[in-house]
Amino acid sequence: MADVAAPAQQHDEHQTTTGLPNTKLAMWVFLASECLLFGALISAYVLYRGRDETGPFPSDVFDIPYTSVSSFVLLASSLTMVLALAAAQKLDVQRMRLWLLTTALLGMSFVGGQVYEFTLFHEEGLAIDTNLFGTTFYTLTGFHGVHVTVGILMLLSLVGMSIAQRLPPDAAFPVEMVGLYWHFVDIVWIVIFTVVYLIPTPAPGG
Amino acid sequence: MAETEERATAPHTPGHAGSHPSAREYVRIGLILAVLTGLEVTASYLDVSGAILIPTLYVLSIIKFLLVVMWFMHLKFDDRRYSRFFVMGLAGAATLYLIVLISFRVFGG
Secondary structure (H helix, E strand, O other), rough: OEEOOOOOOOOOOOHHHHHHHHHHHHHHHHHHHHHHHHHHHHHHHHHHHOOOOOOOOOOHOOHHHHHHHHHHHHHHHHHHHHHHHHHHHHHHHHHHHHHHHHHHHHHHHHHHHHHHHHHHHOOOOOOOOOOOOHHHHHHHHHHHHHHHHHHHHHHHHHHHHHHOOOOOOOOOOHHHHHHHHHHHHHHHHHEEEEHHHHHHOOOOOO | OOOOOOOOOEEEEEOOOOOOHHHHHHHHHHHHHHHHHHHHHHHHOOOOOOOHHHHHHHHHHHHHHHHHHHHOOOOOOOHHHHHHHHHHHHHHHHHHHHHHHHOOOOOOO
16 A cells, blocks of 8 residues: 655745746756767767777677667666656556656666676676777777666665655655756666667678 | 556656556566567578678668667657767767778678
8 A cells, every 4th residue: 555645835945046946957957968878978989889890799799689678678667757747747656656766676677687798798708898890889888787776776775764764745856857867877777778779880890 | 458558657857748558568578579689690591692682681670779779778759859869879880880880891801
């Protein structure tokens, strides 16, 4: 049974000098800067794609069905994140915690899958210094994996703070901020999945 | 229950233009995203030329990107200034991407 707290109260705690909450504005500016980071990493991957003379090449190591499942998992985590926000906006604390925890677990599955994938690739001879593909692939997907891991820590912190009753009565705002970050790592993966995994790589040396 | 009644009450924060979608709407968007991902994976296995496949994959990817940004990140419902900040970052990233690729003649072979 869900805990339904008292009706939402108007909060004047959202500091603003622009008419927009500073925290939320800062989060969007941060995400805009993150676009530049991942733009650079994706550019580097595309730039060096298909320029290796020695393998392993993407077609030697990629397992598209496996990565597709990982992509579904990350997309599902975005859905559970917004469901957590919807529950927080309804002041349904129990359901909010449940969806936040589910999102964290889905994120852990994704990162676990990535670690497993990296291990397999390494066993097949692809290290970060093996060739251009290895360097750009591990750097790009590694940075993304670190971002997902940070998101998981933020989600677990939210759950912990909620259990410790250290969240404000209207928890929707912090949940929304963490959600923005989480959805951002999801949209970055949407691009990585297409550009890195699905678009065919030119023939070696081409 | 009517869908309009289900719409979640948005937090009363400044710069918030409208109500956020309901849980049902979120699930609907999630299903659309799953179907689009399925289409992407299926398309990648089809024996079609890169001239058709690559634009198709990019279009599907852009649709998914926009669905998450507009609905899950609420840019469709929030103050337009948030969108402007994000678009500035995206435009910067796209410019960087194009300059790098053009500088190294990726398009010219």
